[in-house]
Amino acid sequence: MATVALTITTEWRDVAACRDSEPSLFFPIGSTGPAVDQIAAAKQICSLCSVQEECLQYALESNQESGVWGGYAEDERRRLRKRWLAERRRRAG
Numbered sequence: 001m002a003t004v005a006l007t008i009t010t011e012w013r014d015v016a017a018c019r020d021s022e023p024s025l026f027f028p029i030g031s032t033g034p035a036v037d038q039i040a041a042a043k044q045i046c047s048l049c050s051v052q053e054e055c056l057q058y059a060l061e062s063n064q065e066s067g068v069w070g071g072y073a074e075d076e077r078r079r080l081r082k083r084w085l086a087e088r089r090r091r092a093g
């Protein structure tokens, strides 16, 4: 079984567009009702963030299960991570 090297860094957080945002936008309760609008608002902030790629990479590498990271909601990121892991395993041989 191939091992996957982690390259987790967190310096990008210093310039995150969500630094002063309401946490409930990024970590709503559930995925229906008010959470739909909260997730949309969080994604809008992510779309303007200069470290979106780093944030998403961090979330994938550290397997963040909750919240919006890098412009992806939980269910979207779960599907993306499956593909990301498969690609990393393929590259590791």
Ligand code: SF4
Pocket (backbone or CB within 6 Å): 016, 017, 018, 019, 026, 042, 045, 046, 047, 049, 050, 051, 052, 053, 055, 056, 068, 069, 070, 071
């Ligand atoms: S991409 Fe979104 S969640 Fe990630 S740091 Fe930027 S604003 Fe925050």
